[in-house]
Structures are given as C-alpha cells and as structure tokens.
C-alpha cells in the first residue's frame with residue numbers, strides 16, 4: 001500500500017472545536033448545560049424520551065441492569081458474540097451472564113437459542129446489535145413478554161441503526177450506546193442510555209452522580225438543598241467538554257451513515273469476486289450502519305496469519321469481536337459454536353467515513369493476492 005490504512009478513523013471538523021471553545025469559555029466544564037443540550041438533541045434524533053448521557057456504554061449497561069433490578073443470583077441472557085463489556089455488566093451487578101449463541105449470518109443473538117436457555121432464574125436479555133446490524137427485536141420482545149423478562153439493548157455499535165423503521169436501542173426497556181473512538185460518531189469515550197420509563201432513566205441519572213442530584217440541576221433551583229446520600233452511586237456522568245464534541249458529531253451522523261453504507265457496498269462488490277472470503281450479511285429488516293465491516297474467511301484460511309500479513313502490507317485489519325463464553329474470566333460452561341466459529345474466522349477490514357474507493361481498490365488487490373498465497 002502507498003500508505004498505512006487504518007481500521008477506523010473518526011471524522012471531525014471545525015464544528016467540534018467551536019463547541020469545545022464555548023464550553024471552555026463558559027467555565028462550566030463538568031456536567032452542565034452542554035450535556036443537557038446533547039441529551040435533548042439525541043432525544044429529538046431518536047424521537048425518544050428519557051435520555052441520559054454517561055461516561056461510556058459499559059457503565060450504561062451496568063446502571064441499566066442495576067436499575068431494572070438485576071442482583072445476585074439472577075441470570076441474564078447475553079448475546080455471546082460481543083465485546084466482553086456486555087457480560088461484565090451482568091457480573092458487576094452480582095448476576096450470572098448466560099451466553100446465548102448467535103445466528104451465523106447476522107452474528108446477532110438467535111431467538112431460538114434464547115428460548116433454550118431460559119430458566120426460573122432468568123431476569124433479562126441483552127441482545128447486541130452487532131457491528132451496527134440490528135438484532136431480531138420482534139421475536140426477542142415477544143419472548144421477553146412471554147417470560148416476563150427485561151430487555152436491555154446493547155446498541156454500543158448501533159447509534160442510528162434501524163430495525164423495521166425503529167431506532168436500535170429504543171425498543172427494549174433500556175437501550176445503551178457508545179461514543180467510543182471506533183463508533184459511528186465519537187466523543188473519545190462516551191455513552192448514553194434511553195429508557196422506556198422515566199423513573200428508570202431518573203434512577204440511572206441519580207446513580208451516575210454518586211446517588212444524588214447533579215450539581216448543575218441543584219444550582220438551577222431557587223431552593224438551597226444539601227443533598228442526602230441514601231443509595232450507593234457512581235461517578236459515571238458525562239462532562240460538558242465531552243458533550244460539546246457530541247453536539248457537533250450528532251449533526252454529522254446521517255451523512256456519515258450514508259457514506260459508510262456506500263463504502264460497505266463497494267467492499268461487498270470486491271469481496272464477491274474472491275472465493276476465500278465472504279462479505280457480511282445485510283438483513284433486509286434493518287438499516288445496518290457498519291460500525292465495522294466484518295467479513296468471514298474460508299475454513300482453509302488462518303485468520304490471524306492473514307491479519308499479520310495484511311498489516312505488513314499496510315492494511316490495519318483486526319478480529320471482529322469476541323466469543324464471550326470462552327473468556328476465562330467467566331468460567332462459563334455454555335456452548336456457542338456459531339459464535340466461536342465467527343470469533344475465529346471473522347476479519348474487520350478498514351471502514352470509516354473518509355475511506356476512498358481508490359484505497360479499497362488497492363486493498364482488494366492485496367487482500368486477494370494474500371488469500372491466494374496462503
């Protein structure tokens with residue numbers, strides 16, 4: 001390659017700097033009016049009420065489960081093929097993550113497998129909208145209703161994705177998003193929850209501020225009240241500097257998604273001509289926003305070796321994400337063969353807003369040559 005092509009690259013322009021400057025000059029840099037503005041803008045974008053900005057998606061999942069009542073001894077069904085933040089969030093609450101296998105095409109949690117794993121201890125399901133492709137929410141919500149289970153959507157990678165016209169993250173009891181550097185829009189680190197019930201959102205907000213009311217909200221009332229700590233909370237609140245970046249990034253979301261879909265179609269065309277790699281499935285039920293473009297290599301191909309060879313050629317490829325049940329930390333006895341296969345055979349190829357067709361042309365030549373030489 002003429003230059004190293006990174007796996008992902010955030011897209012910023014002067015708008016982020018303008019917003020950050022406003023916050024710095026205001027003097028209110030911790031959580032305050034800019035976070036409120038970001039929350040309001042997200043709320044309008046998603047046409048959803050009860051939005052709370054947080055430090056990251058991991059704490060969004062953690063607080064969502066806590067506020068939905070997950071505690072020691074409870075089982076939570078977790079999509080196995082995910083970044084382990086999903087499983088960790090259950091453990092933080094004292095619960096047991098029960099890993100559920102995924103569909104080999106979409107990489108998303110399989111509703112049939114969910115049914116097999118429900119026990120008397122099951123309290124919630126966490127579907128993950130893997131790499132920005134929405135999970136089978138109709139069936140998942142149906143199962144949840146039948147068995148009286150809560151649904152926490154892990155939409156870390158799916159802010160702006162849609163399932164049958166509805167935004168991913170807005171269909172369950174709570175939806176969680178990430179604004180980490182590799183996500184569609186980013187604040188460096190950042191997260192957001194959207195809750196169906198106002199009380200749940202308010203509880204999440206309280207627990208994100210040590211268990212009390214945020215300082216800015218306290219300052220904005222006429223009454224002077226000394227807060228009382230009646231519940232153990234955390235410091236998971238978003239700062240106004242972070243929110244400033246979010247306000248500017250949100251304006252770019254629609255055109256970033258549009259362009260990434262074009263890039264995905266271009267990659268698809270290239271991969272269709274190669275016999276040793278398959279392009280990712282794109283379900284007609286959803287709007288896949290391609291947080292990552294994750295293909296599957298043929299059984300014959302040593303995926304890790306392929307990543308090494310591509311990196312030597314200047315293409316920063318990566319694995320997709322993880323099979324949770326084989327991570328030693330969980331000591332799980334669950335079997336999730338599809339997830340394990342995808343964990344071993346998936347490869348994320350460069351995918352970002354400013355990636356150009358000419359760069360994909362060049363990478364496709366290298367990829368095909370490398371695959372055939374293996």
Ligand SMILES: Cc1ncc(COP(=O)(O)O)c(C=O)c1O
Pocket residue numbers: 056057058059082083085086128154156157177178179180190191
């Ligand atoms: C599916 C999934 N869930 C949760 C997370 C955690 O997000 P954050 O880094 O914002 O805590 C990630 C991060 O990559 C993710 O991919």
